[in-house]
Amino acid sequence: MTSSITARRRASEQRRATILKAAAAVFFEQGYAATSIDAIIAQIGGSKRNIYNEFGSKEGLFTALVSEAAEEALEALAVENIGSRDLDGSLSEFGRRLLGIYMSSTLIGVLRTVMAEASRFPELAKAFYEKGPGRTSDRLTAVLEVARARGEIDVPDCRMAAEHFVGMLRDNLHLRVLLGLQDPPEAKDAEAIVASVVSIFLKGVRADRTVSEMH
Amino acid sequence: MTSSITARRRASEQRRATILKAAAAVFFEQGYAATSIDAIIAQIGGSKRNIYNEFGSKEGLFTALVSEAAEEALEALAVENIGSRDLDGSLSEFGRRLLGIYMSSTLIGVLRTVMAEASRFPELAKAFYEKGPGRTSDRLTAVLEVARARGEIDVPDCRMAAEHFVGMLRDNLHLRVLLGLQDPPEAKDAEAIVASVVSIFLKGVRADRTVSEMH
DNA sequence: CCAGTACGGTAACTTACCGTACCCGTCAAT
DNA sequence: ATTGACGGGTACGGTAAGTTACCGTACTGG
Numbered sequence: 001m002t003s004s005i006t007a008r009r010r011a012s013e014q015r016r017a018t019i020l021k022a023a024a025a026v027f028f029e030q031g032y033a034a035t036s037i038d039a040i041i042a043q044i045g046g047s048k049r050n051i052y053n054e055f056g057s058k059e060g061l062f063t064a065l066v067s068e069a070a071e072e073a074l075e076a077l078a079v080e081n082i083g084s085r086d087l088d089g090s091l092s093e094f095g096r097r098l099l100g101i102y103m104s105s106t107l108i109g110v111l112r113t114v115m116a117e118a119s120r121f122p123e124l125a126k127a128f129y130e131k132g133p134g135r136t137s138d139r140l141t142a143v144l145e146v147a148r149a150r151g152e153i154d155v156p157d158c159r160m161a162a163e164h165f166v167g168m169l170r171d172n173l174h175l176r177v178l179l180g181l182q183d184p185p186e187a188k189d190a191e192a193i194v195a196s197v198v199s200i201f202l203k204g205v206r207a208d209r210t211v212s213e214m215h
Numbered sequence: 216m217t218s219s220i221t222a223r224r225r226a227s228e229q230r231r232a233t234i235l236k237a238a239a240a241v242f243f244e245q246g247y248a249a250t251s252i253d254a255i256i257a258q259i260g261g262s263k264r265n266i267y268n269e270f271g272s273k274e275g276l277f278t279a280l281v282s283e284a285a286e287e288a289l290e291a292l293a294v295e296n297i298g299s300r301d302l303d304g305s306l307s308e309f310g311r312r313l314l315g316i317y318m319s320s321t322l323i324g325v326l327r328t329v330m331a332e333a334s335r336f337p338e339l340a341k342a343f344y345e346k347g348p349g350r351t352s353d354r355l356t357a358v359l360e361v362a363r364a365r366g367e368i369d370v371p372d373c374r375m376a377a378e379h380f381v382g383m384l385r386d387n388l389h390l391r392v393l394l395g396l397q398d399p400p401e402a403k404d405a406e407a408i409v410a411s412v413v414s415i416f417l418k419g420v421r422a423d424r425t426v427s428e429m430h
Numbered sequence: 431c432c433a434g435t436a437c438g439g440t441a442a443c444t445t446a447c448c449g450t451a452c453c454c455g456t457c458a459a460t
Numbered sequence: 461a462t463t464g465a466c467g468g469g470t471a472c473g474g475t476a477a478g479t480t481a482c483c484g485t486a487c488t489g490g
Contacts, residue, residue, distance in 0.1 A: 031331050033248035036477055047439045048479080058478065116246050116331030118395040125394040133387050160411050163386040170390075171382030172348050179340040180333040196375050204419030251447055262468050267449070 016054055018044050023065050028109025032062055032117050062117075066110055066124055073107045074132045076100075077139075087147045088202060091165070094140060095194040099169050103184035108177060137162050144205070154207035161205055168197045231269055233259050238280045243324025247277055247332050277332075281325060281339055288322045289347045291315075292354075302362045303417060306380070309355060310409040314384050318392060318399035326393065352377050359420070369422040376420055383412045 022043040026035045037048050037058060055061035076097055085093075101107055110128065118125040140162035147153045155161045173193070176182040185193065237258040241250045252263050252273060270276040291312055300308070316322055325343065333340040355377035362368045370376045388408070391397040400408065 029334055031246060031248060033246055034335070037479090038477070049438055049440095052479070053437070112330050112333070115327050115393050118327070118393070119244055120249075122395060126396055129391060129394055129396055133390055137387050155411075155415070157411065160408065161415060163388060164383040164412055164415060167383045167386030167389070168379040169382065170385060171378040172352050173378060174382070175348055175385075176344060178330050178333070179344055180337060181341055181344055193375065196370075196372065197379055200370070200376065200379060200419035201415065202419070203421075204415035204417070206418075252449085253447070260468080262470085263449075264467070268467095273448070 012054075015050060019051060019054060019061070020065055020068065023061055024069060024106070024109060027062060027065060028105075028113055032113060032120070037061075059121075063121065063124055066114060066121075066128065069106050070110050070114075070128050070132060073101055073104055073110065074135075077132075077136060087143070087152055088198065090143055091198045091202060092194060094143075095165075095169055095197055096191070098136065098166060099190050099194055102170055102174055103177060103190070105184070108184075111178060133166065136166055140165060151207055153205040155205045161201075165197070165201050168201060169193070227269075230261075230265060234266060234269060234276070235280055235283065238276055239284060239321070239324060242277060242280060243328055246328060247335070252276075274336075278336065278339055281329060281336075281343065284321050285325050285329075285343050285347060288316055288319055288325065289350075292347075292351060302358070302367055303413065305358055306413045306417060307409060309358075310380075310384055310412055311406070313351065313381060314405050314409055317385055317389055318405070320399070323393060323399075348381065351381055355380060366422055368420040370420045376416075380412070380416050383416060384408070 019040070022040050023035075025043065026039050030039075037051055040051065040061075041048055051061055055064055102111075114121075114125050114128050137159065141159045144153060144155070144158040144162055148155065148158060153161075173182070173185065177184050184190075234255070237255050238250075240258065241254050245254075252266055255266065255276075256263055266276055270279055317326075329336075329340050329343050352374065356374045359368060359370070359373040359377055363370065363373060368376075388397070388400065392399050399405075
């Protein structure tokens with residue numbers, strides 16, 4: 001009895017996941033308006049009732065897709081506290097994760113569609129920003145403020161510096177990937193990028209030796 | 216006789232410009248697929264024959280729009296050589312212009328649509344990148360290499376550093392503007408951002424004093 | 431074994447829109 | 461003044477797509 005109920009629920013979740021996967025492939029490739037429900041169904045079989053029963057409408061499917069994809073991609077950031085080590089280690093770890101996420105095909109697709117549909121789904125854009133890049137900014141700002149309090153760095157505005165740091169990771173390479181002109185970098189190249197970013201940034205914000213030697 | 220011909224040509228160019236302006240408003244707001252020719256005509260009056268006579272098709276109108284809008288926005292970068300001053304001045308000037316362009320409503324719209332439609336119009340994405348961000352990278356890389364040859368800076372990879380620099384200008388603030396969550400910064404705030412970026416970057420890449428004092 | 435229900439497939443309905451054709455007014459040249 | 465070309469407005473063909481009505485089916489509970 002209950003087993004059949006849970007079996008049904010499992011099947012339903014399975015269907016839901018299948019739909020979302022196919023929807024991601026089409027929405028993230030073609031954009032919202034150019035994507036047809038038929039195109040999604042053509043990938044997974046079945047009929048449109050599947051989608052309308054589960055998500056109610058095209059908008060419902062799209063918002064569910066973006067929310068869940070963003071959530072999934074971004075949760076890698078939220079797991080544990082990163083600011084516990086020294087600044088170099090924190091920034092490196094931060095950068096590694098951030099770059100990996102930004103270069104993931106999921107987040108590339110989310111970025112493309114969320115930017116494109118920002119005027120049609122403003123609340124989606126807001127939710128995405130706050131859960132992802134906004135939270136990242138907050139976290140990194142806090143890390144920098146601790147370092148500033150310890151006299152390790154010397155910047156007038158930690159938030160601005162934090163935003164510059166994440167910007168360095170979304171540089172022209174990231175833009176080329178977004179534009180489909182290049183594949184995401186291999187792990188080795190990504191590591192080199194993070195090292196370069198952290199090196200320049202750290203040297204750029206570090207307090208002068210005279211100051212850091214004061215304590 | 217000839218006066219009427221030139222008058223006609225002027226009128227034609229006027230019409231073309233009017234169409235492009237209205238097309239920009241709609242395409243950049245709604246995206247390619249969601250934009251209807253009727254919506255563009257509704258803004259400027261006239262009939263669709265205007266558009267089809269001038270641009271042939273919806274695709275033709277779109278590619279013409281993106282090409283010309285990008286060209287217009289990006290030509291501010293190409294005017295004169297920037298690397299003639301000292302590095303600080305060059306980077307500041309570079310940053311000022313770049314930030315102004317990236318925050319302009321025109322380029323915000325171009326970025327949104329070019330990213331979204333990259334899979335449908337790959338050659339458009341390529342042309343945009345090469346004329347804009349790619350050229351910027353090249354230019355800045357050259358500036359940095361000159362500075363490195365003079366021993367002013369010390370970085371392993373000037374191109375990578377250049378890309379990081381432009382990335383710093385496209386930080387989370389730029390993302391918020393792209394997502395429609397915030398208006399572009401006022402001139403005063405933009406100046407502060409550029410100053411912060413140049414300060415951190417310059418300090419981050421500057422050669423150690425022991426090295427720069429060697430000559 | 432039977433009634434009820436919920437789900438899935440077919441297909442139709444309605445709308446939107448690209449691209450084109452037609453009709454009419456306007457304006458210029460002879 | 462007449463004629464002809466051009467452009468505005470409208471309507472239409474064809475197609476594509478979002479959404480829903482209808483119906484069969486399979487599974488739940490007694």
